[in-house]
Amino acid sequence: MQIPRYKSNKKLGFNMTPMIDVVFLLIIFFLVSSHLSKQENQIELSLPVAASADDAPNQQTPRVTINVTADGKYALAGRPIAAERLPQQFADVVAKEGKDLEVRIRGSRSAPYSAVEPIMLACTKAGIWNVTYAVFREAQQ
Amino acid sequence: MKRPSTHLHQPDAIDIDQAMTPMIDVVFLLLVFFVWTASFQVIEQILPSELSSQLGNQHSTLTPPPIKDFEDVIITISYDDGRPAWTLNKQPIQRVAEIERRLAAIASVNAAAPVILHPQPNVPLEFVIQSYDAAKLSGFTKVAFAVNPK
Numbered sequence: 001m002q003i004p005r006y007k008s009n010k011k012l013g014f015n016m017t018p019m020i021d022v023v024f025l026l027i028i029f030f031l032v033s034s035h036l037s038k039q040e041n042q043i044e045l046s047l048p049v050a051a052s053a054d055d056a057p058n059q060q061t062p063r064v065t066i067n068v069t070a071d072g073k074y075a076l077a078g079r080p081i082a083a084e085r086l087p088q089q090f091a092d093v094v095a096k097e098g099k100d101l102e103v104r105i106r107g108s109r110s111a112p113y114s115a116v117e118p119i120m121l122a123c124t125k126a127g128i129w130n131v132t133y134a135v136f137r138e139a140q141q
Numbered sequence: 142m143k144r145p146s147t148h149l150h151q152p153d154a155i156d157i158d159q160a161m162t163p164m165i166d167v168v169f170l171l172l173v174f175f176v177w178t179a180s181f182q183v184i185e186q187i188l189p190s191e192l193s194s195q196l197g198n199q200h201s202t203l204t205p206p207p208i209k210d211f212e213d214v215i216i217t218i219s220y221d222d223g224r225p226a227w228t229l230n231k232q233p234i235q236r237v238a239e240i241e242r243r244l245a246a247i248a249s250v251n252a253a254a255p256v257i258l259h260p261q262p263n264v265p266l267e268f269v270i271q272s273y274d275a276a277k278l279s280g281f282t283k284v285a286f287a288v289n290p291k
Binding site: 017020021024025028031048055107109110112113114115116117124132133134135137 | 162174187218269286289
């Protein structure tokens with residue numbers, strides 16, 4: 001009687017599937033966490049509307065985003081800051097990054113102009129000329 | 142005697158099942174990632190506003206300022222009883238569309254004239270940006286904000 005030979009076609013080796021799963025999970029975790037860290041700098045604000053707005057350029061110019069809430073309070077990099085500290089804060093950033101710096105004002109449409117004025121004044125004192133306003137385009141309203 | 146078959150199972154069917162599982166995993170992960178990152182945010186645009194020193198109050202002490210063909214266009218914005226009101230070179234205006242129309246008429250003569258926005262402290266940013274936008278849309282290139290130095 002002939003003994004049947006069970007010859008397996010499968011090759012021995014590492015199973016790559018769980019490793020790929022884990023790698024994908026890690027990639028997605030880091031991508032999502034970096035996305036969330038970007039989002040936390042931006043307070044949800046009802047921005048003003050402007051038809052002549054440009055798309056935000058994806059340039060390498062260092063940028064400081066300052067949020068102005070409807071009640072006139074400031075948040076710089078997600079943290080609240082007093083108006084009196086703005087000139088010193090901008091001066092520190094200029095000393096670190098240089099004067100080729102963009103200050104983006106994300107102001108609520110209800111924020112009074114008296115809350116925006118000190119930001120422009122602080123920028124002028126620090127020698128920053130590139131000031132932009134974050135706005136919505138009319139078509140998005 | 143019948144020879145036993147070496148195909149005790151159906152290797153093709155099992156291989157397909159095994160191949161599909163990680164692919165479905167990855168597809169679902171990618172789906173979750175893109176749905177999450179989309180985050181349904183409205184895309185923001187920017188309104189550039191250079192705080193140019195040439196538009197400010199800096200005058201040379203050595204040479205007199207050049208004679209201007211046109212005066213600066215000064216727009217004041219006030220906000221009383223929940224309604225904005227404008228003046229364009231001291232002429233009262235009630236609607237921003239009228240501002241834009243008059244600015245366009247001035248810009249057709251000299252678009253290089255500086256436009257200075259002078260909002261009252263209590264004016265909401267919405268109307269400040271609206272006025273700035275109107276000046277830009279009218280064709281003016283130099284639009285500046287008046288700031289009260291404290």
